[in-house]
Amino acid sequence: MSDHGSSPAPAAQPLVDVAPAPRRSAAEEARTLLAATTVASLATLSDDGGPWASLVTFGVLTGGAPVLCVSTMAEHGRNLARDPRASLVVAADVDDGGDPLARGRVTLAGAARRDAGEDVRSAYRQAVSYAPVYDDFADFSYWVLDVQRVRWVGGYGRMDTVTAEDYAVAEPDPVAPAAAFAVAHLNEDHADALLAMARALGGHPDATAARCTRADRYGLDLEADTPRGRAWPRVGFAQPCGAPDGLRAATGELTRRARAAAPAS
Amino acid sequence: MSDHGSSPAPAAQPLVDVAPAPRRSAAEEARTLLAATTVASLATLSDDGGPWASLVTFGVLTGGAPVLCVSTMAEHGRNLARDPRASLVVAADVDDGGDPLARGRVTLAGAARRDAGEDVRSAYRQAVSYAPVYDDFADFSYWVLDVQRVRWVGGYGRMDTVTAEDYAVAEPDPVAPAAAFAVAHLNEDHADALLAMARALGGHPDATAARCTRADRYGLDLEADTPRGRAWPRVGFAQPCGAPDGLRAATGELTRRARAAAPAS
Numbered sequence: 080m081s082d083h084g085s086s087p088a089p090a091a092q093p094l095v096d097v098a099p100a101p102r103r104s105a106a107e108e109a110r111t112l113l114a115a116t117t118v119a120s121l122a123t124l125s126d127d128g129g130p131w132a133s134l135v136t137f138g139v140l141t142g143g144a145p146v147l148c149v150s151t152m153a154e155h156g157r158n159l160a161r162d163p164r165a166s167l168v169v170a171a172d173v174d175d176g177g178d179p180l181a182r183g184r185v186t187l188a189g190a191a192r193r194d195a196g197e198d199v200r201s202a203y204r205q206a207v208s209y210a211p212v213y214d215d216f217a218d219f220s221y222w223v224l225d226v227q228r229v230r231w232v233g234g235y236g237r238m239d240t241v242t243a244e245d246y247a248v249a250e251p252d253p254v255a256p257a258a259a260f261a262v263a264h265l266n267e268d269h270a271d272a273l274l275a276m277a278r279a280l281g282g283h284p285d286a287t288a289a290r291c292t293r294a295d296r297y298g299l300d301l302e303a304d305t306p307r308g309r310a311w312p313r314v315g316f317a318q319p320c321g322a323p324d325g326l327r328a329a330t331g332e333l334t335r336r337a338r339a340a341a342p343a344s
Numbered sequence: 345m346s347d348h349g350s351s352p353a354p355a356a357q358p359l360v361d362v363a364p365a366p367r368r369s370a371a372e373e374a375r376t377l378l379a380a381t382t383v384a385s386l387a388t389l390s391d392d393g394g395p396w397a398s399l400v401t402f403g404v405l406t407g408g409a410p411v412l413c414v415s416t417m418a419e420h421g422r423n424l425a426r427d428p429r430a431s432l433v434v435a436a437d438v439d440d441g442g443d444p445l446a447r448g449r450v451t452l453a454g455a456a457r458r459d460a461g462e463d464v465r466s467a468y469r470q471a472v473s474y475a476p477v478y479d480d481f482a483d484f485s486y487w488v489l490d491v492q493r494v495r496w497v498g499g500y501g502r503m504d505t506v507t508a509e510d511y512a513v514a515e516p517d518p519v520a521p522a523a524a525f526a527v528a529h530l531n532e533d534h535a536d537a538l539l540a541m542a543r544a545l546g547g548h549p550d551a552t553a554a555r556c557t558r559a560d561r562y563g564l565d566l567e568a569d570t571p572r573g574r575a576w577p578r579v580g581f582a583q584p585c586g587a588p589d590g591l592r593a594a595t596g597e598l599t600r601r602a603r604a605a606a607p608a609s
Contacts, residue, residue, distance in 0.1 A: 118444045120385030120433050122395035125453070130387035130395045132433035134449045134497075154451075154495060168385050168397035178474045179383045184399045186419075188390070209443045230419060232399075 091303075091310040093282025100315030101297040105231045105239035106249035109185040112169050112231075113139050114251035117206045121147065122166040123158035131158055137167070138206035142247045144226055145187065146203045150218045163190045165224055181234045189227035189243075193220050254320045258294045261326045265291045265299075272334040277303040279340035280333070281312025296320040299330070356568075356575040358547025365580030366562040370496045370504035371514035374450040377434050377496075378404050379516035382471045386412065387431040388423035396423055402432070403471035407512045409491055410452065411459075411468045415483045428455045430489055446499045452511075454492040458485050519585045523559045526591045530556045530564075537599040542568040544605035545598070546577025561585040564595070 103111065117136050125131045133155040138146040145167055149156040159165060170184040199221050229241035241249075254261075265273060270288070276299070277289035286303040293300040298315035316329040317336070368376065382401050390396045398420040403411040410432055414421040424430060431453040435444070464486050494506035506514075519526075530538060535553070541564070542554035551568040558565040563580035581594040582601070 118435075120387075120397050120435075122385075122387030122397035122431070124393075124395055128389075128393065129429040129453060130389055130431045131453060132385050132387035132397065132431040132451055134433055134435050134444065136444055153497075164394040166387070166395045166397040168399055170383075170385075170399050178472075179399065179401055186397055188394060188396060207443075232418075 089308075091283070091305045091308040093310070093312065094284060095282045097280065097282040097312070098315075100313040101319070102313070103252060103295055103297060104241075104245070104249060105233075106229070106241045106245040107252060108183060108233060109187075109229055109231045109241055109246055110143055110249045111252040111255050112171060112183055112185045113143065113145065115255055116169060116172040118172075119145070119167045119169045121155055122168075123155045124162045124164060125154065125158055126161065131155060135167070136207045137169075138202035138204070140198065140202050140223065143249070144247075145224045146199050146206075147191070147222045147224065148203050148207075148219055149222060150216070151220070152218050156218075156220070159191050159222060163192060165189065165191045167224060183231070183233050185229065185231045187224060187226045187229055187246075189225045191222040191224050194223045195221045199223055252296045253323050254294065254296050254326050257323055257326055261294045261330070262291045265294070265330065269330075269334070272330070272337070273299075273301060274303075275337040276314045276333055277301050277310075277312050279337040280314045281310070283310050283312055286310070294326055294330075296325070299333070354573075356548070356570045356573040358575070358577065359549055360547045362545065362547040362577070363580075365578040366584070367578070368517060368560055368562060369506075369510070369514060370498075371494070371506045371510040372517060373448060373498060374452075374494055374496045374506055374511055375408055375514045376517040376520050377436060377448055377450045378408065378410065380520055381434060381437040383437075384410070384432045384434045386420055387433075388420045389427045389429060390419065390423055391426065396420060400432075401472045402434075403467035403469070405463065405467050405488065408514070409512075410489045411464050411471075412456070412487045412489065413468050413472075413484055414487060415481070416485070417483050421483075421485070424456050424487060428457060430454065430456045432489060448496070448498050450494065450496045452489060452491045452494055454490045454508075456487040456489050459488045460486045464488055517561045518588050519559065519561050519591050522588055522591055526559045526595070527556045530559070530595065534595075534599070537595070537602070538564075538566060539568075540602040541579045541598055542566050542575075542577050544602040545579045546575070548575050548577055551575070559591055559595075561590070564598070 119135055119137050121133050121135045123131050135147050151157055166188040168186045171182040226243055229246045232238040273289040273291055277286040278284045283303050283305050286305050289301050289303040291299050292302050296319045301312050303310045317332050320329050384402050386398050386400045388396050400412050416422055433451045435449040436447040491508050494511045497503040538554040538556055542551040543549045548568050548570050551570050554566050554568040556564050557567050561584045566577050568575045582597050585594050
């Protein structure tokens with residue numbers, strides 16, 4: 080027997096040494112997940128001390144603290160009023176028909192406190208714009224979850240614990256909303272550029288084809304076919320993207336750099 | 345101030361008395377939600393007694409008990425091993441861009457127990473067929489959640505508590521997987537039949553148009569336009585559908601009954 084942290088089928092190793100390309104930190108992954116959706120599951124404590132799971136919508140304050148708006152007509156609202164300890168799990172909002180456990184999610188745990196400040200209400204309303212305005216309902220209160228523990232899971236074998244401090248100061252990836260479109264576009268229209276990147280910058284000069292599997296502010300994850308088997312090189316941008324529309328310029332620069340390094344490809 | 349259980353805008357009332365049409369019970373709603381997806385959020389107790397929310401995949405035993413397969417490498421696995429109290433929230437797997445809190449979800453709470461029986465493994469594998477087979481991994485165990493409390497929420501103002509006994513014996517609605525397709529088909533191709541139903545069977549003989557908003561084994565929810573405002577009549581099938589393909593025959597019978605009752609419509 081082995082445990083599920085064991086390696087999958089071996090990947091073809093780079094033929095050429097390449098510097099490791101930067102990736103989002105676990106804190107950035109966590110903040111990016113929170114920024115990408117407004118639905119989560121909340122765990123609270125029932126009156127017998129047992130756990131209670133429920134569905135909530137949420138907004139996010141600047142420092143990453145989730146904002147909830149819950150009713151005392153619901154068990155989770157009564158639970159929070161009695162014991163403020165709470166945990167929120169936020170999962171990547173991808174429905175690709177694949178294994179949900181291969182996708183990202185993050186658990187935040189801490190203590191909730193009532194706060195009806197304008198920044199709190201505004202964060203909730205901005206995120207949950209489709210919802211009724213709860214301010215007129217006496218049974219609803221706004222709560223902020225002060226985050227004490229963060230556990231990010233990126234999929235099988237990718238996971239990390241994040242400190243509350245790192246979580247608070249990390250930025251959501253600004254290009255995340257555009258990444259799926261960019262990946263599809265690169266694969267449909269720029270297979271030659273991806274191949275040049277895998278050959279010249281990814282350490283696989285013998286690659287015969289390459290596809291992009293993910294794009295983020297720091298670079299691209301590629302999947303390359305080589306005579307030695309499949310490889311998963313990572314290629315980094317010259318500069319992290321700072322804005323939602325930054326992927327086009329960054330991948331353009333990467334393409335020029337790859338072609339300059341290996342003009343024949 | 346009011347609370348959010350208050351009535352929405354008033355609906356046009358029936359002009360003709362109609363017998364109430366049957367609906368799925370809250371227990372049936374709960375079982376139907378469990379049958380429709382394989383992803384849920386789990387609440388467990390961390391070592392400090394605080395709640396911990398996490399993402400899980402699940403299968404369902406015949407009596408409705410969820411089956412989990414969790415790793416002791418994950419906090420929820422260690423939590424269950426220390427304290428078996430657990431709660432699972434299962435939400436309707438609909439992404440229509442609307443308010444997630446307007447959709448159905450159910451919370452189950454109870455105690456988890458390790459069980460690697462063949463029925464347990466088989467229920468999990470059947471549901472989570474895309475996942476790796478965990479039997480070969482030493483850190484994974486199968487757990488059955490013995491359900492003690494059930495709280496179903498169908499959306500704003502629709503909610504109920506279900507006894508463990510009612511939950512265990514209720515059936516998932518067999519037509520649920522086909523319902524969205526049937527609703528779309530009725531609205532696209534059979535608006536005249538829906539109008540006849542609203543007029544002759546729904547108590548709104550002055551209706552000018554009708555759409556189907558939901559189909560289940562017991563009948564159809566309609567939305568009808570009348571000179572007196574909008575109405576939401578429910579029309580019941582002669583017999584509950586007993587099989588996944590039962591909606592076609594049931595709606596056909598309903599159409600014939602409506603037209604026989606009001607031949608002019």
